[in-house]
Amino acid sequence: MPKKKKKGTSAKGGAKKQSRIRLSQCMIVKNEEANIRQALSWGKGLVWEQIVVDTGSVDRTPELAKELGAQVYTYPWNGDFSAAKNFAIERARGNWIAFLDADEWFPSEEAKKLLPILEQIHDRRDIDVLRTKIANLEEDGSIGSVSCQDRIFRNHPDVRYEHRIHEALSRKDGRKPLAMDAQDELMILHTGYAGTQMQQKKGQRNIELLKDELKQRPYDGMCWAYLGDAYRSRGNTEQALDCYRRVLEEPKMEMTHKVAPLRAGLEIMNLLVNRPAAEIREEYLRINQRLKELDAEPHPDVDYYLGCMHLKAGKLSAAAEYYEQALNKMETYHGEDISRMTSALELVNRVIATEALLRGDVQKSVSFAVSALKVNKYSADGIGILLRAFRTEWKEGMSVEPYWKFLVRLYDIQNLKDLVFLYKVSCEAGFEALKNHIWTQLPQPVQQQLGQLG
DSSP states (O other), X not given: OOOOOOTTBOTTSSBOOOOSOOEEEEEEESXXXXXXXXXXHTTTTTOSEEEEEESSOSSSHHHHHHHTTOEEEEOOXXXXXXXXXXXXXXXXXXXXXXXXXXXXXXXXXXXXXXXXXXXXXTTOTTOOEEEEEEEEEOTTSOEEEEEEEEEEEEOOTTEEEESSSSOEEEETTSOOOOEEEOTTTOXXXXXXXXXXXXXXXXXXXXXXXXXXXXXXXXTBHHHHHHHHHHHHHTTOHHHHHHHHHHHHHXXXXXXXXXXXXXXXXXXXXXXHTTSOHHHHHXXXXXXXXXXXXXXXXXXXXXXXXXXXXXHHTXXXXXXXXXXXXXXXXXXHOOOSSOBGGGGGHHHHHHHHHHHHHHTTXXXXXXXXXXXXXXXXXXXXXXXXXXXXXXXXXXXXXXXXXXXXXXXXXXXXXXXXXXXXXXXXXXXXXXXXXXXXXXXXXXXXXXXXXXXXXX
């Protein structure tokens, strides 16, 4: 009869290593019936306990949370997010806390990394927070913007939230919470602002709370920036611009948080980006100068928007220069504000590739065209630039095989869609030798359907 395995041993007979990390997942909720299951599911088998504080749901949120195994508490809503969150923290018994909203979650592959990273820093008593990326998803599931958040933190009596809205972690002893940057390893997904109706609902709630906050702190730059965000979410563009401009132009504005002017400047640029270049040029340049004066952290989107302005003005060289500066900054930027350039990387790389090709820098053009195609391989403009670059260096009598092999690394030639796409763009690029080579790769029925173009 086989011997029973001793408690606390592994299948191979060695001592089973117990993690020192006890992660308490906390959240405050109200009418999150549609999200609560996903919100609690990512932590199953990973977190030590799940604490849900309900602030007045009239749907089945509390019941569903209990069914999923969470500890559910009730907190009468008093218009103070920090107070509600601190109420939840007081009930947490773990040594680390993950405080995500009900419309946020870690994808499974990201969640697996969480405990090992916390294990590595657990003995670093100077570290209070684990900083992660957060991706805001659009209604179609695509990433609209990326920023960073401090949602994972040590459960210490000195670490609590402050401010009634847009709450932030602080320490009671006055020391700023020290964060370890894990943005390259961890990313939270967030759907809360997807959908116009939800944006407007949250926006109106936030406007009321922020106005109350500003009665107490009338020159708080971050509070004015958040009020601008709330007006923007409701489509009140001019009121939003007024708030953002106040952050940058009010002499008495408190700038203890350098993110405030950066946020305000970037939001102004974003709201004006579709207007004529001549109309926005002066303000864009003034914002750029003001951010430098305030010593705000360099952000890739400032250069990105300046590039957009020059592109609208038909100044391709200046646009490409700013776009390239933005890409360089993006590689090293780990600040707190979002980057909207992430949704325009195909355009940015394509503009740089086009400008390089016009200057005769074929190698650089190819490099950035490939980067554009990695974002969207079916970009006709992107592949067109690449093929024109190939055509520039190809000479009559040369083999097109190297160019074909290059394309094979980017496209699946067993996929008929990819093959037909390559044939059509080679026709448009005027690269006859390559077009003829691709033609030979097409199945005969497709050749008959397409007909020999040109």
